Amino acid sequence: MKRWMKKVFKGKTLVLGGLAMAVALSGCGKASEQAATGAASAQPASTAQADKKDAKPVELNFYFSGSANVKEMWETLAPQFEKANPGIKVKLVHLPDGQAEGAAIDKVLGAKKAGQKSIDIDVFETGLSNLTKGEKDGVWMKMDSTIIPNLSKVDAAYMNDVHQLAVPYRASSVVLAYNSKNVPTPPKTADELYDWIHKHPGKFAYNDPATGGAGSSFVQTAIYNFLPADAVHNADPSVMQQWDKGFALLKELGPFMYQKGVYPKKNQGTLDILASGEVDMIPAWSDMGLEQISKKTLPDTIKLTQIEPAFTGGPSYIAIPAMSEKKEAAEKFINYALTPEAQTVVINKMYGYPGIKWSEMPADLQKKFESVAKGYRTFTIGSLGDEINKRWQREVAGGN
Amino acid sequence: MVIPSFLILLLVVVIPILLAIQESFKDDDSGSFTLSNYVFLFADKFMRKNIGFTLSLTIVSMVIVILVSYMLAMYLRFNQGKIVDWIKRLYFIPMFIPSVIGTYGMISMYSNHGWLARFVLLAGGDYFPKIIYSYSGILLANLWFNIPFATMMLSSALAGIPNSIVESAKDAGAGRLQILGRFIIPLSYKTMLVTMTFVFMGIIGGFTAPFLMGPNAPQVLGVAMEQMFGAYKEIGRTSATAVFMFVLCSFMGYFYIRSMIQEERS
Numbered sequence: 271m272k273r274w275m276k277k278v279f280k281g282k283t284l285v286l287g288g289l290a291m292a293v294a295l296s297g298c299g300k301a302s303e304q305a306a307t308g309a310a311s312a313q314p315a316s317t318a319q320a321d322k323k324d325a326k327p328v329e330l331n332f333y334f335s336g337s338a339n340v341k342e343m344w345e346t347l348a349p350q351f352e353k354a355n356p357g358i359k360v361k362l363v364h365l366p367d368g369q370a371e372g373a374a375i376d377k378v379l380g381a382k383k384a385g386q387k388s389i390d391i392d393v394f395e396t397g398l399s400n401l402t403k404g405e406k407d408g409v410w411m412k413m414d415s416t417i418i419p420n421l422s423k424v425d426a427a428y429m430n431d432v433h434q435l436a437v438p439y440r441a442s443s444v445v446l447a448y449n450s451k452n453v454p455t456p457p458k459t460a461d462e463l464y465d466w467i468h469k470h471p472g473k474f475a476y477n478d479p480a481t482g483g484a485g486s487s488f489v490q491t492a493i494y495n496f497l498p499a500d501a502v503h504n505a506d507p508s509v510m511q512q513w514d515k516g517f518a519l520l521k522e523l524g525p526f527m528y529q530k531g532v533y534p535k536k537n538q539g540t541l542d543i544l545a546s547g548e549v550d551m552i553p554a555w556s557d558m559g560l561e562q563i564s565k566k567t568l569p570d571t572i573k574l575t576q577i578e579p580a581f582t583g584g585p586s587y588i589a590i591p592a593m594s595e596k597k598e599a600a601e602k603f604i605n606y607a608l609t610p611e612a613q614t615v616v617i618n619k620m621y622g623y624p625g626i627k628w629s630e631m632p633a634d635l636q637k638k639f640e641s642v643a644k645g646y647r648t649f650t651i652g653s654l655g656d657e658i659n660k661r662w663q664r665e666v667a668g669g670n
Numbered sequence: 671m672v673i674p675s676f677l678i679l680l681l682v683v684v685i686p687i688l689l690a691i692q693e694s695f696k697d698d699d700s701g702s703f704t705l706s707n708y709v710f711l712f713a714d715k716f717m718r719k720n721i722g723f724t725l726s727l728t729i730v731s732m733v734i735v736i737l738v739s740y741m742l743a744m745y746l747r748f749n750q751g752k753i754v755d756w757i758k759r760l761y762f763i764p765m766f767i768p769s770v771i772g773t774y775g776m777i778s779m780y781s782n783h784g785w786l787a788r789f790v791l792l793a794g795g796d797y798f799p800k801i802i803y804s805y806s807g808i809l810l811a812n813l814w815f816n817i818p819f820a821t822m823m824l825s826s827a828l829a830g831i832p833n834s835i836v837e838s839a840k841d842a843g844a845g846r847l848q849i850l851g852r853f854i855i856p857l858s859y860k861t862m863l864v865t866m867t868f869v870f871m872g873i874i875g876g877f878t879a880p881f882l883m884g885p886n887a888p889q890v891l892g893v894a895m896e897q898m899f900g901a902y903k904e905i906g907r908t909s910a911t912a913v914f915m916f917v918l919c920s921f922m923g924y925f926y927i928r929s930m931i932q933e934e935r936s
Contacts, residue, residue: 372903478886480901529782532803533886546783656902663897664716667886 327359328599334364334395335371336586339561343619350615351606358599375400378591382409392594393603398650401436401587410435411590417601420608423626428585431648436587439607439625440616442557443576443583443646444487447541449550451571456551459578460495464519466551467526473550475528475540478667480659482537487582488553489662490649492516495579505652513661520666533667544572553581560621576646583646585625687916694909707910716888721914723888727805728874731812735869736862738813739820744854746821747828748836762818769815769878776811777802777883802883808890811879816872820865827861828854860929867926871919891915 334344341364348360365371375396381389382404404410412434415421421429421437428438446463448456452473457463467474477485493516494502501509524531528549534540540552541559545568554574562568588607590600606612610631613624617635628636649655697704711717746758764772779785780801787798801807831854839849855862877892884890889897891911899908 480897529800529803531886534803535881543783546781548781548783659901663887668716668719668888 327357328596329359329361330392330596330599330603331361331363331390332393332395332603333374333391334362335366335374335397336395339557339620340364340395343616346615346619347607347612350612351603354606355599355602358602360603371396371400375403378409378593379404379407381593382407386593388595389591389593391591392596392600393588393590395439395586395588396436397586398432398584398648399652399655401432401589402650402652405433405435409592411592411594411597413437413590413601413604418605418608420605420626423608423630425627432587436589437604437608437625438585439588439604440613440620441583441585441623441625441646442555442620443623444484444553444581445556445559445574445576446581447544447552447554447559447568447572447574449544449547449569449571450573452550456573456575457577460491463577464492464523467523470550471526472528472530474526474552475532475534475543475549476553477537477540478533478535479662481535481539483582484537484540484553484555484558485533486655486659489520489658489666490651490655491579491581491647492520493658494649502647502649502651505650505654507654507657509651509654510657513658517661517665520662524666531667541568545569556583556623557621564621580646582649584648586622690909690912690916693905694913696906698904698906704906707906708914710907711910711914717894717911719888720891720894723805724874724890725918727808727812727890728870731809731816731873732866732869734809735813735816735820736866739817739824739865740862742817742821743824743828744850746825747831762822764814765818765822770882772814773811773879773882776807776814776879780807780810804885807883808876808880811883812873812876815879816869819872820869823861823865823868824858827858831857860933863926863929867922870922874915874918 332344332348334340341362344362344364348362352358352360363374365374374391374394378389378391378394401410413421413436414434418437424437432438446456450456453466457466476488479486479489493513496515496519497509497512501512527533528543534543537555537558540549541554541562543549544552544554545562556574559568559572559574563570563572563574588604590597590604594600607616608626610626613626613631614635616622617624617631617639623639624631624635628639694707695703695705697706711721742757742761746754746761767775777784781787782798782800790798801810835853836849839853844852875892876890877896880890881893881896884893891914895908895911898904898911
């Protein structure tokens with residue numbers, strides 16, 4: 271209760287609180303959402319909107335989620351876009367990590383189910399799991415390079431992964447971060463890594479998988495390395511029976527972990543103890559690692575590397591809800607996000623990988639990212655990820 | 671004059687509680703009536719451990735908080751001097767420190783490579799006990815955050831005891847323990863009850879410190895609820911846990927209110 275109140279008092283999130291309430295009151299959701307939509311999109315037909323374009327700027331409602339660095343990035347990009355496209359205003363709606371994003375996606379899904387004609391979300395930035403939730407119901411608009419010319423710069427395989435429903439505009443992956451002072455030769459494969467952990471008790475840590483993607487990636491790869499390669503794209507619960515070997519490995523590694531089985535909370539929790547020297551090796555997000563090395567919050571002896579088979583990673587996507595009434599402006603916005611200028615901002619602010627091909631990027635940036643841009647695996651196991659976390663909580667964390 | 675406050679009470683307290691109770695009897699997928707959320711709460715081994723962990727932590731913390739605060743408050747009430755003055759000025763500082771800051775402060779003080787461990791190392795010690803990321807870590811945080819508040823409450827109660835009572839008792843030959851048992855505790859136990867109620871409720875619903883410096887398992891209910899709601903979206907189970915905590919707190923509140931009513935009647 272207390273936490274909830276604190277969040278609501280943060281001002282901006284007031285809107286979200288109201289939104290969450292609207293979703294929660296599912297019975298009367300339809301009416302209240304329409305009321306909320308009222309002001310933003312009074313004119314139902316898109317032709318009426320085109321006429322008005324000259325007189326009044328189109329306001330794009332852009333919902334995005336993520337940590338402070340994502341917010342900072344969009345706060346830089348949006349004014350640049352507005353400058354290049356007078357007549358379009360971008361209203362940024364930041365969804366802090368956690369429940370707000372779920373509420374917003376529920377709003378999109380709920381509007382579709384309730385049979386509404388429009389929605390006041392024009393561009394949505396989200397991860398793979400939310401995207402697949404909406405795919406069945408057809409809530410996202412299909413995109414191709416005829417409407418968004420810069421899509422030709424994006425690797426076609428990534429677009430095919432999501433059936434052209436969203437644009438991967440940036441990516442990052444989990445990598446191994448290690449202290450090169452104490453670890454001259456880092457492990458190159460997963461087996462070498464587990465071996466290293468056994469030989470250096472207390473010097474490795476991964477974060478509680480329910481609290482951050484880095485730990486979750488370590489757990490998931492440990493489990494799925496025992497399974498056939500195509501299992502990582504199988505969201506069917508029958509796969510769960512094959513997890514035992516992986517969990518046995520994690521349980522067995524437990525006593526060799528930091529403080530014999532302490533799994534810090536959040537991705538930052540492990541980075542903190544790596545910085546203080548309590549551990550020598552952790553799985554970490556490449557963007558967080560690179561950012562903190564360059565800002566000197568991690569000592570410069572910390573190096574990043576990828577192992578084989580790779581940890582998981584993945585793009586963040588932007589999509590256009592099919593019910594948006596300002597698609598034309600939304601397409602322009604996405605097109606802008608895929609220009610090399612915008613992508614350079616993405617890289618510099620987020621330390622992420624660009625959404626467009628490396629060959630489209632300036633040469634000096636290509637060089638800078640050589641060490642981590644090796645690749646990653648994308649798991650699409652859907653809600654099985656939650657099942658892994660629950661079982662981990664009981665068997666691995668509960669075992670000590 | 672009553673209507674605005676009643677409306678606020680209705681909107682921010684009564685309706686959310688009713689909604690939570692309603693949610694707790696609903697199946698997450700089908701929305702039909704079910705008791706399975708409560709069955710999960712009490713039958714699941716992991717959840718039972720969490721409940722036991724939370725209750726033990728809350729009660730142990732509460733008892734220690736009350737003991738320490740009582741002693742501190744009495745020391746401040748019946749002694750004079752420079753040290754007393756300084757303690758009076760300083761003891762409530764933790765109340766003004768946000769819990770996240772306080773918790774991170776404790777982590778950098780007591781963790782394995784924290785300040786304390788470095789001093790131990792400097793002094794030639796080679797072993798430092800694991801204080802945080804465990805039961806003792808949360809206990810420490812609970813004491814840190816609650817002792818100032820409890821001391822403040824009890825100090826105000828003790829300030830209401832006239833010096834003349836204590837002095838005349840002394841003149842009549844009463845010992846220290848007799849004064850404590852016959853005068854001080856009877857004259858301040860109501861405030862102690864209030865303090866206990868507040869400390870209990872504050873600790874049982876605690877989140878920040880247990881999340882940041884508690885063990886991964888078992889979890890206190892606040893952390894478990896956050897995980898069920900935020901990570902797994904199990905609204906029914908979360909609501910059931912919330913209702914259970916609400917019942918625990920109202921149990922505590924019941925005794926408090928009853929003693930208040932008795933007071934008014936007499």
